[in-house]
Amino acid sequence: MSDQPSTAAPLLSVHDLKTYFLMDEGVVKAVDGVSFDVRAGQTFGIVGESGCGKSVTIKSILRIVEPPGKIVHGRILLRRPRRDGASGEEELDLVGLDARGEEIRSIRGGQIALIPQEPMTSFSPVHTIGNQIVEAIMLHQSIGKKAARDLAHDLLRDVGIPMPERRLDEYSWQLSGGLRQRAIIAMALCCHPRLLIADEPTTAVDVTTQAQVLRLLRELQQERNSAIIFITHDLGVIAQMARYVMVMYLGLVMEQGPVDAIFHAPKHPYTQALLRSIPSVSSRPRVNLPTISGSIPHPFNKPVGCPFHPRCTKRMPGKCDAGTPALQPVGEIQLVSCFLYHDVEVSA
Amino acid sequence: MTSQTRPRLLEVKNLRKYFPIQKGFFKKTLGNVRAVDDVSFYVEEGETLGLVGESGCGKTTTSRCVMRAIAPSSGQLLFRTGEGEVVDLAVLDRAALRPLRPQMQMIFQDPYSSLSPRMNLFEIVGEPLLVNGMTNRKERTDRVAEMLQLVGLRPEYMQRFPHAFSGGQRQRIGIARALSLHPRLVVADEPVSALDVSVQAQILNLLLDLQERLHLTYIFVAHNLGVVKHICDRVAVMYVGKLVEMAHTGELFHRPRHPYTAALMAAVPVADPRVQSGDTELKGEVPSPANPPSGCYFHPRCAYAEEVCRTRPPDFREISRGHFVSCHRADEIDLPGISLA
Numbered sequence: 046m047s048d049q050p051s052t053a054a055p056l057l058s059v060h061d062l063k064t065y066f067l068m069d070e071g072v073v074k075a076v077d078g079v080s081f082d083v084r085a086g087q088t089f090g091i092v093g094e095s096g097c098g099k100s101v102t103i104k105s106i107l108r109i110v111e112p113p114g115k116i117v118h119g120r121i122l123l124r125r126p127r128r129d130g131a132s133g134e135e136e137l138d139l140v141g142l143d144a145r146g147e148e149i150r151s152i153r154g155g156q157i158a159l160i161p162q163e164p165m166t167s168f169s170p171v172h173t174i175g176n177q178i179v180e181a182i183m184l185h186q187s188i189g190k191k192a193a194r195d196l197a198h199d200l201l202r203d204v205g206i207p208m209p210e211r212r213l214d215e216y217s218w219q220l221s222g223g224l225r226q227r228a229i230i231a232m233a234l235c236c237h238p239r240l241l242i243a244d245e246p247t248t249a250v251d252v253t254t255q256a257q258v259l260r261l262l263r264e265l266q267q268e269r270n271s272a273i274i275f276i277t278h279d280l281g282v283i284a285q286m287a288r289y290v291m292v293m294y295l296g297l298v299m300e301q302g303p304v305d306a307i308f309h310a311p312k313h314p315y316t317q318a319l320l321r322s323i324p325s326v327s328s329r330p331r332v333n334l335p336t337i338s339g340s341i342p343h344p345f346n347k348p349v350g351c352p353f354h355p356r357c358t359k360r361m362p363g364k365c366d367a368g369t370p371a372l373q374p375v376g377e378i379q380l381v382s383c384f385l386y387h388d389v390e391v392s393a
Numbered sequence: 394m395t396s397q398t399r400p401r402l403l404e405v406k407n408l409r410k411y412f413p414i415q416k417g418f419f420k421k422t423l424g425n426v427r428a429v430d431d432v433s434f435y436v437e438e439g440e441t442l443g444l445v446g447e448s449g450c451g452k453t454t455t456s457r458c459v460m461r462a463i464a465p466s467s468g469q470l471l472f473r474t475g476e477g478e479v480v481d482l483a484v485l486d487r488a489a490l491r492p493l494r495p496q497m498q499m500i501f502q503d504p505y506s507s508l509s510p511r512m513n514l515f516e517i518v519g520e521p522l523l524v525n526g527m528t529n530r531k532e533r534t535d536r537v538a539e540m541l542q543l544v545g546l547r548p549e550y551m552q553r554f555p556h557a558f559s560g561g562q563r564q565r566i567g568i569a570r571a572l573s574l575h576p577r578l579v580v581a582d583e584p585v586s587a588l589d590v591s592v593q594a595q596i597l598n599l600l601l602d603l604q605e606r607l608h609l610t611y612i613f614v615a616h617n618l619g620v621v622k623h624i625c626d627r628v629a630v631m632y633v634g635k636l637v638e639m640a641h642t643g644e645l646f647h648r649p650r651h652p653y654t655a656a657l658m659a660a661v662p663v664a665d666p667r668v669q670s671g672d673t674e675l676k677g678e679v680p681s682p683a684n685p686p687s688g689c690y691f692h693p694r695c696a697y698a699e700e701v702c703r704t705r706p707p708d709f710r711e712i713s714r715g716h717f718v719s720c721h722r723a724d725e726i727d728l729p730g731i732s733l734a
Contacts, residue, residue: 222448223678252616252618253657254447254678255660256662260672278589279662281662281663282662285669286662305667308666322591322594323593323594325663330642334623337594341592
């Protein structure tokens, strides 16, 4: 484990990922050239509204994109300890793996674990919580049932579930929303994943429960030094959780940078507009909010050029509606894809 | 903004709605879910009252009782009609409620499931008009066109079906339908929570704008405190079927008097990484309204609870002008609020 995570090699590195859905009606470019790095001990936030491709990005990483979706381009490099027993780490391209193969199945739930959005539908209602966690443990570790159950018990205790020995034999529908979300987190942690992917983990729970779950995730991350990819549409949650933020819109990255820069010096007009349009508890009441005109286009009618240009107040006719800006460094720490700052286009 | 002389459009007194828990063939009643338990509040003409709380706190049941979509178990719902007389909606039957229905309408949460996919915009927005006796098609067409324009949709869209519209546009359709009969009281149940952030602001602005133009009175049910603070004149906070605090928005956020209100506000993550927020000292979970704790319902989770909180339920009392709170210790404790920018 590295003591300087910022200089260490990234745990996960995504290069120019393109995931398309090849449908009869046409091609939906759900993710259209996304690159980012995630390092150990870091929380990497992905924000965006519906249809921006944040969920498809993580499904691509886990290789669970359902047909007709397909990764058509790019590499997803995961670092993991060498398997041949030698010390050191090796890099593995997840795109090259068979999506149903043994290798990716040992990585899912083992190296990379998912905390899904809906705690209600993520557990089987006909198996006990304990059963399901024990199953996950025994799939990835060669230990007996008794030992796995003890491990599951400890995990439930670690995530703050009272009376864990009783909860092991209960069903998911007997738990409240907050406890169920904690149980899901326990299950995700059961094989000591190095990368946790949290897909809107708190959108289905109340604010006070959300605060408890977020605190739990922060504590667990400090304890285990795991990396977290945190996906949400809630800018408040991202501001409080992430260290590094990527803003997506219609399958493309609009802006990337450290959280403080994204919130205090946003460069892309979309990020700026998004931040202005949220009513916050500390803003002035009952005055009209600045809005983003129009609505998110349907994925079949993606605009030509920069995907945001029809709604952008700073668009430059003849430029923004012609070419798609590439993601380029602007300043020292941010990456922005906007012609206001550079002229680099995405090569077709 | 806050004139003292505005008449009360609605006054809710000791509203209760219990749902019986039944078991067995003979439907023996084992107990009650006290979804709404002795709730009293008022709404002044032209203002927006926010109703906030976590899921299961009874805010939706309260609003459904006010709309008389369901009949309350007990209590009074005093509504001032357009003719200036005060009627108790709680005791009226279906037939007597009917002439009053146009005056109170509802905007729903989910614009995807609240619009029939088999009806076009003319039918959706025109249906309330037809039901209420506007049988002339030409007249109805004109009114629908007017309503669509009012909410920012083009009248040419009248022949289209809801699937052709985005979430924000669908919510506009729902608003046009609710307003087509010129209601005086509009209950909006989480009208923006299903929408994308960039579209939420458009709908909130539209609601504010329409309120001014049509002199509407809103009851705004929501769980997002940022939205509530933005749009409401006064806010009422619910917890397990009871009101715990009600005050003017600025006062409530600046100086909450109930520990639950303060905890709720502290739990909201602020969209600024330099401000530490989104944390809570609250332990445990919201109790079930079928089996609430003794005394003050909040005492098992409250950092300020004392012996009296465990034994005696607090009264909902006026602690300062227009500021109501139900807490035994409201006078002694000092709670952090959020300062107004």
